[in-house]
Amino acid sequence: MADGLTIGQAAAFVGVTIKTVRHYHRLGLVAEPERDSSDYRRYGSAELLRLVQVRTLAGAGVPLVEIGELLDADPERFAATLDDVHRRLTEQIEDLTARRDTLHRLAHGDRALLPDRACAVLDRLAELDFSPDYVATQREALVLARALIPDIFETFLARLERGLDDPEFVDLTKRGLDATSWDPDDPRIEELASALANKLLTDRALLTPPPGSQQPSDAAARYGLVNHHREDQEPSIARLNTLVEANLRAAGIDIPQ
Structure with missing residues (x-):
């Protein structure tokens, strides 16, 4: 049995699509693993860890263009960046809440x-x-x-x-x-x-x-x-x-x- 997982297996384990994994590769967020003797790329624990980290940060609202630098940052910069993301998300939530309230009011003429x-x-x-x-x-x-x-x-x-x-x-x-x-x-x-x-x-x-x-x-x-x-x-x-x-x-x- 070959070592590591195929891209489809890795995507399923992490909870994303194959298309998303390939998108992460194109952005340089996750390095593509080497091909094995059968010419398949096999994902090991290091690649899976990186995929999980990227998916988690993306799901939390961190823009993809910032994730690579964030994962390579020291703990202080990591915390500061997350605080900034939290602020931006809070502003978005307030804006969306205001829009929702306006829609609710529109239902009343x-x-x-x-x-x-x-x-x-x-x-x-x-x-x-x-x-x-x-x-x-x-x-x-x-x-x-x-x-x-x-x-x-x-x-x-x-x-x-x-x-x-x-x-x-x-x-x-x-x-x-x-x-x-x-x-x-x-x-x-x-x-x-x-x-x-x-x-x-x-x-x-x-x-x-x-x-x-x-x-x-x-x-x-x-x-x-x-x-x-x-x-x-x-x-x-x-x-x-x-x-x-x-x-x-x-x-x-x-x-x-």
Whole structure:
């Protein structure tokens, strides 16, 4: 019986393919053994040890181009190189985890574009039995708000959170949704607008931009795109919002026009 193993046996023992062993040879990571009298290369314990070392390091994430130098390094350099590989792998894991989380968010529509706090507000709306269409509209408005008026986005969220914890505000909001079926000239819209404005004015701090926030030159256009989103589809809601804003301005709240 010939001494040593064939390339197929060596590959099987180490847990790689013959193609991988040959790739290691081409890169100079494992020296090719001498051929025997039958013109076969036979792998002994030294070659198998080297194959195991290369396979283990490669499996741990060490780039193949670095393995040869690493195996020939002194213990101090070996440890330092492994620390560097560990750092790089950690960064890759963090990046992959972030990508996975983004994919998970994508399964929930526009939530990929919103922070967890905003998503919690949307969940709260659903729990309070607001219609899926209204929740979708609010999701779109939050996405727009975060992109167009980032300086006041947190204040915007805080106002929503505070309002959803107030049964009276929730009831007024739901009455506002009922107004979608009203005629734009319905006198109930003025009454509802006054009630909504008065409720908002109970916490004026949440209606005032935070100190240091910058008002861009096109603030009115940005605000309008957010606060009047979808109004073109609902004339009565457009009038309701216009009246609420007018009442707030009359009370001294600076709202872009």
